[in-house]
Structure formats: C-alpha cells, structure tokens
Amino acid sequence: MSGGPVRPVGSAVDAETRAARPPALPSRFGWTDFVVMPVFLGLVLLVLWQWISHQDLDPIERVTLAWPNVRRRIVEHIQLTALSTVLVLIIAIPLGILLTRRQARRFAPFALALANVGQATPAIGLLVLLTLWLGVGVKVAIIGAVAYAVLPVLSNTIAGLEDVDRQLVEAARGIGMSMPGVLFKVEFPLAVPLVLAGVRNALVLNVGTATLATFVNAGGLGDIIQDGILLQRTVVLIVGSVLTVVLALTVDWLASLAEQGLRPRGLRNGG
Amino acid sequence: MSFWDYVSSRREQLWIETWMHASAVFQCMVIATLIGVVVAIATYRSALASRIAIGTTATVLTIPSFALLGLLIPMLGLGVAPTVVALVLYALLPIVRNAIVGLAGVDPQLVDAARGIGMNRVMILLRIELPLAWPALLTGIRVSTQMIMGIAAIAAYVSGPGLGNEIFTGLARLGSANAINAAWAGTLGVVVLALLFDAAYALLGRLTVPRGIRG
Numbered sequence: 247m248s249g250g251p252v253r254p255v256g257s258a259v260d261a262e263t264r265a266a267r268p269p270a271l272p273s274r275f276g277w278t279d280f281v282v283m284p285v286f287l288g289l290v291l292l293v294l295w296q297w298i299s300h301q302d303l304d305p306i307e308r309v310t311l312a313w314p315n316v317r318r319r320i321v322e323h324i325q326l327t328a329l330s331t332v333l334v335l336i337i338a339i340p341l342g343i344l345l346t347r348r349q350a351r352r353f354a355p356f357a358l359a360l361a362n363v364g365q366a367t368p369a370i371g372l373l374v375l376l377t378l379w380l381g382v383g384v385k386v387a388i389i390g391a392v393a394y395a396v397l398p399v400l401s402n403t404i405a406g407l408e409d410v411d412r413q414l415v416e417a418a419r420g421i422g423m424s425m426p427g428v429l430f431k432v433e434f435p436l437a438v439p440l441v442l443a444g445v446r447n448a449l450v451l452n453v454g455t456a457t458l459a460t461f462v463n464a465g466g467l468g469d470i471i472q473d474g475i476l477l478q479r480t481v482v483l484i485v486g487s488v489l490t491v492v493l494a495l496t497v498d499w500l501a502s503l504a505e506q507g508l509r510p511r512g513l514r515n516g517g
Numbered sequence: 518m519s520f521w522d523y524v525s526s527r528r529e530q531l532w533i534e535t536w537m538h539a540s541a542v543f544q545c546m547v548i549a550t551l552i553g554v555v556v557a558i559a560t561y562r563s564a565l566a567s568r569i570a571i572g573t574t575a576t577v578l579t580i581p582s583f584a585l586l587g588l589l590i591p592m593l594g595l596g597v598a599p600t601v602v603a604l605v606l607y608a609l610l611p612i613v614r615n616a617i618v619g620l621a622g623v624d625p626q627l628v629d630a631a632r633g634i635g636m637n638r639v640m641i642l643l644r645i646e647l648p649l650a651w652p653a654l655l656t657g658i659r660v661s662t663q664m665i666m667g668i669a670a671i672a673a674y675v676s677g678p679g680l681g682n683e684i685f686t687g688l689a690r691l692g693s694a695n696a697i698n699a700a701w702a703g704t705l706g707v708v709v710l711a712l713l714f715d716a717a718y719a720l721l722g723r724l725t726v727p728r729g730i731r732g
Contacts, residue, residue, distance in 0.1 A: 362715075363712070365664075365711075366663050366666060366712060366715075367667065367704065367708055368666065368667035368670035368671070368681070368704060368707045369667060369671075370671050370681065370684055370685075371667075371684045371700065371703055371707060372704065374685075374687050374700045374704075375700050377688070377691070378687065378700055453581055454582060457581040457582075457583040457584060461688060467584075468584075471583055474587065475587070475675070480590075480591045483587050483590060483591060484587075484591060486584070486587060487587030487588040490580075490583070490584035491580050491581075491585075494579050494581055494584070495576065495580070498576075498579040
C-alpha cells in the first residue's frame with residue numbers, strides 16, 4: 247500500500263469528480279512506505295519456496311520450474327516491461343507537450359477521444375491482430391504493449407499540463423520569461439506529479455501486457471502460467487502466477503517511491 | 518472471405534458471444550458496485566480505514582489479469598467462476614475510491630443541517646450523502662466497466678464466456694483464412710460494447726444526477 251493523496255479515478259477527469267475534493271491525507275514518506283510491501287513480498291516468496299521444496303515434482307514440473315528457465319522468463323519479463331515503458335514515455339510525453347502548445351491545442355480533444363476508445367480496446371485483441379499482421383516475436387509484443395499504454399499516459403500528460411494555473415503562466419511571461427522558459431521552469435515542474443503518475447501507470451500496464459507476450463511467443467512469466475494451464479500442472483501454474491504478481495507489485499512499489507521522491511518540493515503536500 | 522461475409526455467416530454465434538460478454542460484464546459490475554459501496558460506507562469516515570480500503574483494491578488492480586486468473590484456477594477450476602471473481606476484484610478499485618471520495622466530499626454543513634431537521638444516520642446516508650456522491654460513483658462505475666470489458670476477453674483463455682473466444686480462435690488458427698476475421702470480430706465487438714455501455718452510463722447520469730448538483 248503506497249501513500250500519496252487519494253485521487254478519484256477517471257481518465258477524462260470529469261468535472262463532477264474534480265469538484266469532489268479528496269480527503270487530505272499525508273503524502274510525505276512514512277516508514278511504512280518502505281517496509282510494508284517488501285516485507286509482504288519477501289514473505290510470499292519465502293512461503294512459495296518452502297511450499298515448492300516440500301512438493302514431489304514430476305519430470306515435467308522439474309523441467310519447467312528449473313531455475314535457469316524461471317530466471318530467463320523473469321529477465322524477459324523485465325526487459326519487455328522496461329523497453330516498452332521507455333518507448334511509451336519517449337512518445338507520450340513530448341506529444342503531450344506538443345498538444346498543449348497554442349498552435350496544436352485544437353488537436354488535443356481528438357487525442358483524448360482516441361485515448362478513450364483505446365481504453366476500451368482489449369490488450370489481447372490488439373496483440374493478436376498485430377501478430378496476424380506482423381508475425382510472432384518480441385518486437386510484436388513490444389509494439390502491442392506500447393500501443394496499449396501510450397494513450398493513457400498521453401491523456402495524463404495533457405491533463406497535467408492543462409491543469410496548470412493559467413495565471414502562473416501569465417505571471418511568468420510577465421516577468422519576462424521566454425516560452426521555453428515557462429514550459430521548463432513553470433509548467434513542467436507543476437505537471438510533474440501527473441506525469442509521474444503516468445509513468446507508474448505505464449509500468450503497471452506494461453507488466454500486465456508482458457504477461458500476455460507468451461501468446462505471441464515472446465516469453466516472459468506468462469509462459470510459465472500458460473505451461474501450467476496447458477500441461478495441467480497446478481504447481482507450475484501457481485509458481486508462474488505468484489512470481490508474476492510479486493514482480494508486478496515490486497515494479498509498482500518502486501514506481502510509487504519514485505512518484506513521491508521526484509515530486510517538486512512545493513507540491514509535496516496535498517498534491 | 519471478407520470480414521462482413523464472416524460476420525454474417527457466423528451471425529448467431531457472434532451474437533451469443535456478444536450477449537455473453539455484455540451480460541458477464543454487467544453482472545460483475547452489479548456485484549462490484551454493491552460490494553464497493555458497502556466498503557466505502559464502512560470506511561469513508563476514517564482516514565486510515567479508507568486508505569487501507571483504497572490501498573488494498575489498488576494492489577489488486579496492479580496484478581496482471583492473466584496471473585490473477587492463474588491463481589484462481591487451482592481454487593475455482595476453469596470457466597465462469599474464476600472469470601466472475603477476477604472481474605469483480607478488478608472492478609472494485611475505481612468504485613471504492615470514487616465512492617469514498619464522493620462520500621467524504623459531502624459538505625459537513627449539509628449533514629449537520631440534515632441532522633438538525635431530525636434525520637437519523639441512515640436517512641442522512643440515503644437521502645443526502647449517497648445522492649451527492651452519486652456522480653463520482655457513476656464515474657467510477659464507467660471506468661471499471663471499460664476496464665473489465667478488456668479483461669473479460671483474456672478470461673476466454675481459461676474457458677470464460679464472451680468475445681475473447683473469437684480473439685483466441687484467431688490466434689489458434691494463425692495463418693488460416695478466417696484468423697484475421699475472427700480476431701477483428703472479437704476486438705471490434707469488445708470496443709463497440711464498451712462504447713455502448715459508456716453511452717448508457719452517460720444517459721443514466723443525465724437521468725439520475727440530482728438537479729441541484731448538475732453541472
């Protein structure tokens with residue numbers, strides 16, 4: 247459980263929810279932010295390990311659960327997640343900045359509408375369609391993950407930049423700052439919390455999509471889960487699922503620490 | 518075979534799958550809304566309790582759906598049961614969070630005034646707080662529905678019902694003539710359903726949001 251202010255969910259951030267002010271919760275680091283999740287995940291892994299070592303594994307299970315195979319899947323999963331997240335950020339954040347500039351602002355509603363439709367698109371459908379088009383492999387898994395995550399992060403960035411108080415921008419212009427100066431010294435720092443939330447969002451989405459990479463022969467921990475289902479080996483299924491859950495929660499936990507740690511000082515309290 | 522030929526030749530099967538998909542999502546949303554509102558009512562008055570409720574549901578949302586389904590299969594077997602449990606769990610976060618935010622955002626003076634004219638706790642909740650929290654809650658329900666539409670497609674892999682079956686049929690017949698048609702039918706079907714649900718919620722919002730707080 248991470249700290250941070252409680253925000254209502256809603257990509258479009260409807261006026262209704264925006265009006266409803268969240269209860270003010272402390273958003274500084276507490277010691278629980280550092281301790282609870284790692285201890286919990288450590289315990290889960292310990293229990294899993296104990297449970298496995300007391301199981302009588304048959305040859306198939308032994309092969310699937312051999313450490314080199316498991317390690318390979320974990321590494322693949324992390325690589326898929328990291329690479330697709332970096333690509334998402336490289337595309338979404340500059341595009342978000344661009345779409346909030348005066349010259350291009352009229353395209354922003356279009357991008358937001360597209361993002362809403364994109365949210366309704368099932369990740370697995372997207373992945374399968376890409377596979378039918380481009381063939382199987384890691385590249386397709388990454389393209390699919392990026393296509394799936396880019397729109398939510400983009401709409402977050404746009405919302406963050408548009409939320410910046412216009413008066414602050416005008417004041418900055420008034421004291422003689424250039425447009426790029428206003429962007430980098432005023433608008434961007436103020437939008438950092440939402441962009442960081444977008445980063446976390448992208449990471450979580452991509453960890454999930456990477457689980458589906460197994461369907462396009464791109465490896466990852468989903469492979470172990472699929473093996474468990476196809477070979478009807480409950481032990482394999484449970485190990486694959488638990489490892490995926492632990493990895494996803496670890497990634498989210500690290501992202502939540504970054505989200506709080508990288509927030510500009512003036513915005514630390516109350517968001 | 519063109520896409521439209523495919524759709525018309527499988528009209529009945531596609532119709533059943535679409536119906537199953539919509540009905541699974543709708544029923545899971547009803548369950549999730551009931552649970553979510555009860556959790557929100559139980560926790561919104563305490564900052565700690567609401568933080569725990571939101572944290573727990575947020576943690577669930579972080580879990581990749583394929584892994585959650587994988588964990589549910591040993592307990593519940595394949596088919597409808599793990600699908601329903603997974604969809605309800607995923608739908609909870611937006612509902613719980615928005616219901617708590619909505620309830621906590623009600624002006625304390627209004628509650629005071631209600632108590633002043635002799636309303637008891639239950640009446641205040643039913644006639645003041647819930648109606649005022651309803652727009653936020655409805656937004657949560659919309660977000661949840663969009664999300665579990667897509668997750669329901671993955672559930673087809675564990676023999677769940679719905680349009681995901683078309684997508685996985687497409688995957689299984691990689692290279693055959695109808696693979697692309699099946700995958701398109703499944704994917705587009707989910708998108709269209711999601712948009713229809715969203716339109717229905719927008720209409721519901723128009724009809725049910727109390728006049729006094731309408732934007």
